[in-house]
Amino acid sequence: MDAVSELLDWFQSSGGEIDQSSVGFTVFPDCGRGAVALKDIPEGHVLFKIPRSLLLSTETSALPGRVGLDRWREAKMHMGWVGLILCMMWETAQGPSSKWSKYLESLPTTFDTPMFWNDVELEELKGTSVVGKLGKADAEQDFNEKLLPMVQSRPDLFPAETIPIYYTLEIYHVMGSRILSRSFDVEKDEPEEDTDTEGAADTSLGSAMDVDLPPEETESAHGDGDSEHADTDEEEEEPSGVSMVPLADMLNARYGSENAKLFHEKDDLRMVSTKPIGAGEQIWNTYGDLPNAELLRRYGHVDVLPLPNGDLGNPGDVVEITADLAVAVLQTDDVVTKKRIDWWLEQGGDDVVVLESDLEVPLALLSLIRLLRLTPDEWEKAVEKDKVPKPKLDTEALEVVRAVLERRLAEYPTTLDDDAKLLRAENGTTLSLNKRQALIMRIGEKRILQSTLEKIKAQQQLAAAEKQKGDDGGRKRKVRPDEEAGRMSKTRRR
Numbered sequence: 416m417d418a419v420s421e422l423l424d425w426f427q428s429s430g431g432e433i434d435q436s437s438v439g440f441t442v443f444p445d446c447g448r449g450a451v452a453l454k455d456i457p458e459g460h461v462l463f464k465i466p467r468s469l470l471l472s473t474e475t476s477a478l479p480g481r482v483g484l485d486r487w488r489e490a491k492m493h494m495g496w497v498g499l500i501l502c503m504m505w506e507t508a509q510g511p512s513s514k515w516s517k518y519l520e521s522l523p524t525t526f527d528t529p530m531f532w533n534d535v536e537l538e539e540l541k542g543t544s545v546v547g548k549l550g551k552a553d554a555e556q557d558f559n560e561k562l563l564p565m566v567q568s569r570p571d572l573f574p575a576e577t578i579p580i581y582y583t584l585e586i587y588h589v590m591g592s593r594i595l596s597r598s599f600d601v602e603k604d605e606p607e608e609d610t611d612t613e614g615a616a617d618t619s620l621g622s623a624m625d626v627d628l629p630p631e632e633t634e635s636a637h638g639d640g641d642s643e644h645a646d647t648d649e650e651e652e653e654p655s656g657v658s659m660v661p662l663a664d665m666l667n668a669r670y671g672s673e674n675a676k677l678f679h680e681k682d683d684l685r686m687v688s689t690k691p692i693g694a695g696e697q698i699w700n701t702y703g704d705l706p707n708a709e710l711l712r713r714y715g716h717v718d719v720l721p722l723p724n725g726d727l728g729n730p731g732d733v734v735e736i737t738a739d740l741a742v743a744v745l746q747t748d749d750v751v752t753k754k755r756i757d758w759w760l761e762q763g764g765d766d767v768v769v770l771e772s773d774l775e776v777p778l779a780l781l782s783l784i785r786l787l788r789l790t791p792d793e794w795e796k797a798v799e800k801d802k803v804p805k806p807k808l809d810t811e812a813l814e815v816v817r818a819v820l821e822r823r824l825a826e827y828p829t830t831l832d833d834d835a836k837l838l839r840a841e842n843g844t845t846l847s848l849n850k851r852q853a854l855i856m857r858i859g860e861k862r863i864l865q866s867t868l869e870k871i872k873a874q875q876q877l878a879a880a881e882k883q884k885g886d887d888g889g890r891k892r893k894v895r896p897d898e899e900a901g902r903m904s905k906t907r908r909r
């Protein structure tokens with residue numbers, strides 16, 4: 416019996432239900448294991464059901480109870496992912512006597528995520544936001560300061576001879592990566608009030624696979640903050656039910672392709688089609704239509720699809736720009752700047768603004784630039800009114816934005832042309848997977864930056880031409896409101 420069949424056998428003999436006439440599981444060349452429609456499936460069809468008892472979490476594993484819930488909390492095992500990681504390690508150590516042994520055996524032990532890249536490969540990510548978000552050191556700190564002391568303090572549960580086999584740093588990273596790429600944030604077994612889809616609660620699960628990337632949600636869903644699977648100081652809250660959900664985690668995802676989603680019921684979770692799916696089509700969950708930088712960091716793959724302009728890439732790509740760059744361009748006084756940035760953050764502003772593929776200047780960047788340029792009097796007034804300045808794209812702001820984007824572009828060691836040539840020359844095929852994926856990701860980001868810059872330059876030329884005309888006609892002309900670039904663009908907290 417192959418590995419997928421063994422897993423399906425275990426799943427069904429443990430109370431899981433699959434509509435085997437509609438859904439099959441197979442291995443796709445580009446995405447690994449995944450689900451496929453065996454016949455035309457209508458919208459709202461239940462593809463499979465997972466009993467809550469099959470979920471693997473700190474709620475279902477016996478370990479926290481064995482340790483003692485007070486001791487568990489005292490050791491901060493309820494914060495972040497460290498507790499779930501320890502449960503997964505311990506369940507693995509139980510061998511076949513663990514309810515989840517077949518499931519755990521089926522999970523990957525190697526990953527294409529940058530967490531596992533060597534230093535030379537990591538160089539490929541320079542200039543991208545991925546570097547600062549790996550959190551390897553934080554994860555190692557959790558391992559050393561929380562997990563190991565717990566393991567060493569309870570030889571009854573973690574016999575000394577099992578520690579080098581099941582409770583190593585390497586396995587800690589593997590379990591963390593399994594959670595990062597496969598967990599769901601499962602609500603407690605309260606049914607939702609309103610129902611649709613064949614009686615299934617219509618609240619989809621926030622999850623590793625279903626994160627819409629508003630900052631707070633991302634961070635709490637995974638309890639990971641900026642880092643991969645480390646706890647952070649802010650992260651005092653217990654993560655809601657982060658759970659491993661057998662079978663649901665076998666669905667792949669691609670930008671804009673979702674046709675199935677996980678819903679929760681009182682006693683089980685259900686994978687339900689959200690669109691009609693044709694026979695032979697892959698059944699796709701959603702990971703939140705993430706940009707390639709996030710896909711690479713969490714899942715180890717990138718999306719490459721036709722873009723509206725004929726290029727190939729991920730339509731969800733974005734570029735993160737730190738507030739520091741605006742500060743560097745404006746070269747304002749350090750003390751004044753610090754005061755204003757602290758206030759900006761207190762007012763709910765972010766230290767990162769996000770440039771999207773619509774090429775609009777983020778309104779938050781315009782507000783921030785105005786804030787940094789306020790005269791002392793204007794600054795006093797803004798504080799008095801308790802309001803950050805409204806975004807405004809005048810000619811000076813346009814110049815600052817241009818300089819910020821140029822600096823951002825210069826953070827990458829290679830140019831867009833270099834990267835595009837490399838990808839074209841090799842047709843990508845002779846490059847290692849890591850290098851190729853990093854290249855695709857960088858190209859996506861640089862295209863956004865470059866195109867936005869081109870748009871800004873065109874706006875500047877237009878404004879200069881208009882001004883010239885005005886001067887020639889003896890009139891002064893203001894920048895028209897419709898020349899104000901940034902309609903709203905989201906901001907994101909790092």
Ligand SMILES: C[S@@+](CC[C@H](N)C(=O)[O-])C[C@H]1O[C@@H](n2cnc3c(N)ncnc32)[C@H](O)[C@@H]1O
Binds near residue numbers: 668717
């Ligand atoms: C939730 S799991 C899906 C099941 C997975 N294919 C497996 O074999 O276990 C997520 C992982 O699937 C792979 N994956 C999902 N969608 C993909 C895609 N569009 N292209 C390439 N790999 C994908 C990535 O390795 C990702 O980390």
